[in-house]
Amino acid sequence: MGALAIGGALSNERRACKREPPAAAAPQPGPARQVGGGAGGLRGSLLGAELGSVPESMLLFAGALRAAAVPCFARAVAVFSFSVALSTLSARRRPPLSNISANCSSCLHPVNMFNSCNVKFYHSKALTSPYPGSHVERSQVPEDKVGWLNEWKDYNPVEYTAVSVLAGPHWADPQINDKGFSPKFNERDGDVERKSLNGLYVVENGRPRNPVGRTGLTGRGLLGRWGPNHAADPVVTRWKRDERGNKIAHLVTGKNILQFIAIKRRDCGEWAIPGGMVDPGEKISATLKREFEEEALNSLQKSPEEKAELEKQLHKLFSQEHFVVYRGYVDDPRNTDNAWMETEAVNYHDETGETMDNLPLEAGDDAGMVKWVDISEKLELYASHSYFIKLVTEKRGAHWSEDPGPECHE
Numbered sequence: 048m049g050a051l052a053i054g055g056a057l058s059n060e061r062r063a064c065k066r067e068p069p070a071a072a073a074p075q076p077g078p079a080r081q082v083g084g085g086a087g088g089l090r091g092s093l094l095g096a097e098l099g100s101v102p103e104s105m106l107l108f109a110g111a112l113r114a115a116a117v118p119c120f121a122r123a124v125a126v127f128s129f130s131v132a133l134s135t136l137s138a139r140r141r142p143p144l145s146n147i148s149a150n151c152s153s154c155l156h157p158v159n160m161f162n163s164c165n166v167k168f169y170h171s172k173a174l175t176s177p178y179p180g181s182h183v184e185r186s187q188v189p190e191d192k193v194g195w196l197n198e199w200k201d202y203n204p205v206e207y208t209a210v211s212v213l214a215g216p217h218w219a220d221p222q223i224n225d226k227g228f229s230p231k232f233n234e235r236d237g238d239v240e241r242k243s244l245n246g247l248y249v250v251e252n253g254r255p256r257n258p259v260g261r262t263g264l265t266g267r268g269l270l271g272r273w274g275p276n277h278a279a280d281p282v283v284t285r286w287k288r289d290e291r292g293n294k295i296a297h298l299v300t301g302k303n304i305l306q307f308i309a310i311k312r313r314d315c316g317e318w319a320i321p322g323g324m325v326d327p328g329e330k331i332s333a334t335l336k337r338e339f340e341e342e343a344l345n346s347l348q349k350s351p352e353e354k355a356e357l358e359k360q361l362h363k364l365f366s367q368e369h370f371v372v373y374r375g376y377v378d379d380p381r382n383t384d385n386a387w388m389e390t391e392a393v394n395y396h397d398e399t400g401e402t403m404d405n406l407p408l409e410a411g412d413d414a415g416m417v418k419w420v421d422i423s424e425k426l427e428l429y430a431s432h433s434y435f436i437k438l439v440t441e442k443r444g445a446h447w448s449e450d451p452g453p454e455c456h457e
Contacts, residue, residue, distance in 0.1 A: 174193075183205060185263030212267055243275045254273065255275075256384065276389065279390060280335075280390050282307055282372060282439055284394060287303070302444065318428050322342075323337075335395075340361065342412050347411055360405055373434075373435050379431070
């Protein structure tokens, strides 16, 4: 499954496909400007971003093509030529990747906000108030004011960064104005990945700006990095089976039921995929395996001999064919205007169930509980995790909902 790009200026409308709503210093008001772009931007969005640079004669020509009864082939050639001209203009005006400022953000593509089912994402859990682990109330953000393209001169967000982050742990950045701290936004910054999975983001007044929109809170909250904070979520699945080892199908849909390993988070009590943050310089594949071992198998408390046995059994599962469920921005309750979560969710499927049957689940690290959970639309999971699980069922042809509504397909 290809990478999905979400971010940018969101309209808060729902589409046909059902899905989970994707989890006191100087404030930062300011005029709303065009948001930074990302991978896979729609061609129509590019047209809107560049029309100011197109000669009037060319615009009239394009309009005439729509109205006139031009033969299909000739019309296609003309439209293609028009698109090439626009592409040339875009390339000529594109700024360097590093430290994109809000002043030149109109040069960028609006981000492609759609997945394969044309579902638009918007802030829901990222507007959670009070902010997790605190009594700090976010400034209220109406749905029609989330996107940065919607002008809001009176926007007055609350500033908050948790004490645990300000204490300067190894996983956190210094404050943005600290002497000697010069982060390279939109780039690989030493071992720290400051590039977004959704493409370029705007940097305004020295601070990165949330590509999806306003959250009612500036600073970093509980997040360590300014800008994108990268995580990895391993979705480990198997088929639900009866005592004889036969797959169990749902009584209504007739589709086989998938199960996945879920943990109950200690910080908020919500059930979630057992994932975590990518360490500086760490490969995503290593993070996925490490986080699963720590949270679902309690590897941190195992003896060297026990760890070696776990590694041996897990190698088969994590080295087999797998697929990337999702890559991009996450609607997370910890997000702020200047710091946000992004993840890569990967499905590792134990088709026969034999591998995972030999691994005793034991909650560890950030997990309070761990267990196999039947997958259905009734799941209520942390952040955007329900959406990731839904994508897995569609890929595997498994049960999700008794409602025969439209499904998303590649």
